[in-house]
Amino acid sequence: MPADLNWAIGGEAGDGIDSTGKIFAQALSRAGRHVFTSKDFASRIRGGYTAYKIRTSVDQVESVVDRLDILIALTERTIDENMDELHEGSVIIYDGERTTMQDVEIPDGMVGLDVPLKSLAEDAGGAIMRNIVALGAACEVTNFPIENLDESLDKRFKDKGQAIVENNKEAARLGQEYVAEEFDHDFDYDVETTDNDYVLLNGNEALGMGAIAAGCRFYSGYPITPATSIMEYLTGRLDSYGGKVVQAEDELAAINMALGAARAGARAMTATSGAGIDLMTETFGLVAQSETPLVITDVQRSGPSTGMPTKQEQGDLNMALYGGHGEVPRFVVAPTSISECFWKTIEAFNLAEKYQTPVFLVSDLAMSVSEQTFPPEVFDMDEVEIDRGKVVDEDSISEWQNEKEQFQPHFPAADGVSPRTFPGTDGGAHMTTGLEHDELGRRTEDTDVRIEQVDKRQQKVETAREAEEWDYREYGDTDADTLVISWGSNEGAMREALGFLDEKDIDVRFISVPYIFPRPDLSEEIEAADDVIVVECNSTGQFADLLEHDTLTRLKRVNKYNGVRFKADELAAEIEDKLAEPSEVEAE
Amino acid sequence: MSSDIRFTDFKTDKQPTWCPGCGDFGTMNGMMKALANTGNDPDNTFVVAGIGCSGKIGTYMRSYALHGVHGRALPVGIGTKLANPELEVMVAGGDGDGYSIGAGHFIHAVRRNVDMTYVVMDNRIYGLTKGQASPTSREDFETSTSPDGPKQPPVNPLALALAAGGTFIAQSFSSDSQRHTEIVKEAIEHDGFGFVNVYSPCVTFNDVDTYDYFRDTIVDLSETDHDPTDYDDAKSAILDADKEYQGVIYQDEGSVPFDEREGLSEPMHDIPDGAPEDAMDLVREFY
Ligand SMILES: Cc1ncc(C[n+]2csc(CCOP(=O)(O)OP(=O)(O)O)c2C)c(N)n1
Ligand code: SF4
Numbered sequence: 119m120p121a122d123l124n125w126a127i128g129g130e131a132g133d134g135i136d137s138t139g140k141i142f143a144q145a146l147s148r149a150g151r152h153v154f155t156s157k158d159f160a161s162r163i164r165g166g167y168t169a170y171k172i173r174t175s176v177d178q179v180e181s182v183v184d185r186l187d188i189l190i191a192l193t194e195r196t197i198d199e200n201m202d203e204l205h206e207g208s209v210i211i212y213d214g215e216r217t218t219m220q221d222v223e224i225p226d227g228m229v230g231l232d233v234p235l236k237s238l239a240e241d242a243g244g245a246i247m248r249n250i251v252a253l254g255a256a257c258e259v260t261n262f263p264i265e266n267l268d269e270s271l272d273k274r275f276k277d278k279g280q281a282i283v284e285n286n287k288e289a290a291r292l293g294q295e296y297v298a299e300e301f302d303h304d305f306d307y308d309v310e311t312t313d314n315d316y317v318l319l320n321g322n323e324a325l326g327m328g329a330i331a332a333g334c335r336f337y338s339g340y341p342i343t344p345a346t347s348i349m350e351y352l353t354g355r356l357d358s359y360g361g362k363v364v365q366a367e368d369e370l371a372a373i374n375m376a377l378g379a380a381r382a383g384a385r386a387m388t389a390t391s392g393a394g395i396d397l398m399t400e401t402f403g404l405v406a407q408s409e410t411p412l413v414i415t416d417v418q419r420s421g422p423s424t425g426m427p428t429k430q431e432q433g434d435l436n437m438a439l440y441g442g443h444g445e446v447p448r449f450v451v452a453p454t455s456i457s458e459c460f461w462k463t464i465e466a467f468n469l470a471e472k473y474q475t476p477v478f479l480v481s482d483l484a485m486s487v488s489e490q491t492f493p494p495e496v497f498d499m500d501e502v503e504i505d506r507g508k509v510v511d512e513d514s515i516s517e518w519q520n521e522k523e524q525f526q527p528h529f530p531a532a533d534g535v536s537p538r539t540f541p542g543t544d545g546g547a548h549m550t551t552g553l554e555h556d557e558l559g560r561r562t563e564d565t566d567v568r569i570e571q572v573d574k575r576q577q578k579v580e581t582a583r584e585a586e587e588w589d590y591r592e593y594g595d596t597d598a599d600t601l602v603i604s605w606g607s608n609e610g611a612m613r614e615a616l617g618f619l620d621e622k623d624i625d626v627r628f629i630s631v632p633y634i635f636p637r638p639d640l641s642e643e644i645e646a647a648d649d650v651i652v653v654e655c656n657s658t659g660q661f662a663d664l665l666e667h668d669t670l671t672r673l674k675r676v677n678k679y680n681g682v683r684f685k686a687d688e689l690a691a692e693i694e695d696k697l698a699e700p701s702e703v704e705a706e
Numbered sequence: 707m708s709s710d711i712r713f714t715d716f717k718t719d720k721q722p723t724w725c726p727g728c729g730d731f732g733t734m735n736g737m738m739k740a741l742a743n744t745g746n747d748p749d750n751t752f753v754v755a756g757i758g759c760s761g762k763i764g765t766y767m768r769s770y771a772l773h774g775v776h777g778r779a780l781p782v783g784i785g786t787k788l789a790n791p792e793l794e795v796m797v798a799g800g801d802g803d804g805y806s807i808g809a810g811h812f813i814h815a816v817r818r819n820v821d822m823t824y825v826v827m828d829n830r831i832y833g834l835t836k837g838q839a840s841p842t843s844r845e846d847f848e849t850s851t852s853p854d855g856p857k858q859p860p861v862n863p864l865a866l867a868l869a870a871g872g873t874f875i876a877q878s879f880s881s882d883s884q885r886h887t888e889i890v891k892e893a894i895e896h897d898g899f900g901f902v903n904v905y906s907p908c909v910t911f912n913d914v915d916t917y918d919y920f921r922d923t924i925v926d927l928s929e930t931d932h933d934p935t936d937y938d939d940a941k942s943a944i945l946d947a948d949k950e951y952q953g954v955i956y957q958d959e960g961s962v963p964f965d966e967r968e969g970l971s972e973p974m975h976d977i978p979d980g981a982p983e984d985a986m987d988l989v990r991e992f993y
Pocket of ligand 2: 723724725727728729759760829833834907910911
């Protein structure tokens with residue numbers, strides 16, 4: 119267990135919770151500490167409880183736990199909401215002068231620091247800076263050098279002018295001094311700084327950065343939580359690489375624009391969530407049928423319908439696998455960590471172009487909003503490889519023309535992958551269609567051609583199954599009798615849960631799977647274990663179903679679908695409970 | 707692009723399966739002629755088609771082409787054009803395709819004003835699904851799904867386009883080959899979204915909006931004192947429910963296409979073999 123500190127600021131939406139949390143997270147990261155952040159938010163702009171939580175350690179952290187050491191409570195509700203996570207010795211910073219906070223009772227054993235946040239902020243130049251005063255107070259509690267916070271304030275407010283920067287620094291200082299002077303000094307939460315240089319980013323930022331690294335030039339989308347921040351990240355950045363972000367009128371348009379751009383030869387992507395994926399499904403079939411390379415990102419949230427837009431879930435797996443009428447060849451790739459959001463995005467573009475298919479890149483809300491620190495080398499751009507597949511140009515086009523000099527975009531090559539040419543290439547004019555077609559792209563209902571083209575498209579998946587590595591990541595004890603399998607953002611919590619389980623002498627082999635289709639064959643691993651538990655954020659166990667299908671074995675399941683991501687300690691306890699249940703009979 | 711391109715170069719060897727006499731033959735020929743007359747060739751042209759009898763056009767025209775899903779051809783065309791502004795992009799579809807299922811995209815394509823051409827083959831009926839009411843069908847037009855007529859006024863696509871900020875709004879009649887070709891040519895040459903609603907009679911399911919009807923009623927605006935650059939002139943022609951007009955109804959000469967405004971001119975298909983050279987800057991932003 120790393121010596122970690124759990125910190126949070128909570129209040130009402132509109133209280134600036136997010137930016138305040140981010141300022142502190144960046145300060146910690148700049149001070150060479152690892153950081154992992156998570157957010158609780160409601161689907162409203164003003165009002166409604168919202169919190170920004172930071173877990174920090176000198177070691178890498180990539181999950182949340184059920185514990186809170188320091189809480190900045192801007193409202194009384196913040197304390198209530200977090201009561202379960204507060205413990206003896208937890209420090210609560212609040213403003214007792216605030217009308218709504220006057221009756222706050224700090225539970226026995228906890229340390230209440232009543233800091234006049236608003237008046238101190240006014241002394242520094244404006245009530246709006248009360249959150250910054252609280253950050254200063256938190257610096258004192260943790261013995262964190264306030265200069266590191268200053269750097270963060272510089273970065274955050276430099277566009278607003280030097281005066282604002284100075285006022286904020288002053289606000290922080292007043293908060294720090296107030297705690298230093300008014301309270302007993304021994305808080306027990308010292309955070310150590312290091313010389314390390316880390317970057318701090320969330321899953322959607324990593325995904326967007328991956329898209330740019332992969333040469334994505336066209337992005338079209340329609341705003342929807344939690345996918346929107348991908349579009350926001352790319353806006354302004356894609357342009358500098360000669361690309362374009364288009365906010366379409368709806369998801370139908372978004373995916374069709376991306377399809378058009380992909381046909382024109384651009385690496386193109388669209389991203390959405392929930393309801394948007396449903397709307398895209400029709401065109402998803404067209405993408406596959408027309409053999410267009412396209413990356414479609416689904417940042418999952420709680421469904422069905424509009425469900426819980428700001429809450430975590432991994433409920434769209436079946437949709438990604440089976441969505442769309444008819445039989446649609448596709449790849450489904452699901453990053454398992456924030457850094458994987460970067461690398462798997464690059465891989466998704468390569469797969470899409472090498473095999474001329476749609477690739478579903480499936481992320482989830484927890485991953486998209488959580489930030490994590492990394493040494494910058496984790497995103498080593500020299501490692502990025504781009505494979506555009508079988509692109510045919512003016513010089514080579516004759517090889518792919520028939521005797522009438524017609525280009526054959528759907529030539530049934532043995533590996534299922536046809537030549538591809540960008541519009542504008544002389545001699546390449548051809549038709550692509552969602553209708554069944556022959557090798558020239560002409561509509562057909564010829565039974566033999568139909569079979570040939572269906573097999574050809576399906577063959578791409580088979581070729582890829584052989585040619586690519588559909589591997590997995592493995593942690594814990596390879597010889598353990600207990601095997602836990604998860605996908606998506608559960609990896610971080612599960613990795614840490616291994617530590618908790620180890621303390622109880624429970625040995626676990628943990629496999630985290632980033633590929634849903636095709637996916638690694640886990641039959642041997644599953645057979646070798648006495649207990650197999652599949653962990654996922656949905657109620658039915660969609661991934662467990664798939665693995666059962668692969669191995670004809672009943673698997674145990676740990677499912678969470680209340681809208682909140684798994685926490686490491688909670689997950690450890692759930693796994694322990696599951697192990698106590700008898701294993702179901704295994705099929706021969 | 708070669709200069710000796712003839713309109714027949716845009717033909718495929720596939721025989722159209724349209725009913726003999728269908729207006730779509732004339733509409734398509736005019737489009738091919740207009741493309742050839744504006745110096746385009748099949749290898750720099752991208753034709754996007756919707757679904758319907760009209761949508762089959764991509765199959766009979768030789769060019770880079772995409773035959774998409776019902777109602778969504780416009781966004782495909784926009785994506786294509788933005789990703790490669792060097793291409794001549796033409797989108798074609800029917801009245802059902804464009805003004806019913808695709809109506810939302812129509813309005814937004816008009817206001818986005820990307821430099822492309824949109825040709826709607828308006829036969830005031832659903833042809834391919836065998837004769838149901840379309841958004842441009844007359845209020846009392848009896849069809850299999852509207853035995854007493856749709857009982858709703860028809861959509862006025864020209865008015866929609868004008869209201870949405872259209873910069874080029876025209877109408878033509880497929881059997882007036884010469885005028886139709888000229889009008890589509892002007893739409894192609896227009897800097898921005900060139901929209902042409904083409905009366906393209908369905909000889910099988912529509913016995914009201916026939917060749918004879920259009921021949922008898924159509925008024926060519928070039929033979930009147932209509933000034934297409936005058937917004938009020940355009941408005942009165944468009945809102946004149948008693949007349950069928952052909953010609954350029956409105957053209958905003960100050961139109962600057964979206965792609966140009968956004969500074970897009972280079973094709974996006976050339977990308978480096980690895981991450982961009984300065985890609986580590988993207989990482990450093992997160993310090
Ligand atoms: C999503 C969807 N709904 C319905 C259809 C069936 N459909 C095919 S063509 C068509 C109507 C086409 O009418 P129009 O656009 O006027 O073209 P026309 O055939 O008259 O040229 C319909 C409803 C479809 N292909 N896709
Ligand atoms: S049904 Fe009508 S629109 Fe379709 S091909 Fe026949 S005449 Fe043309």
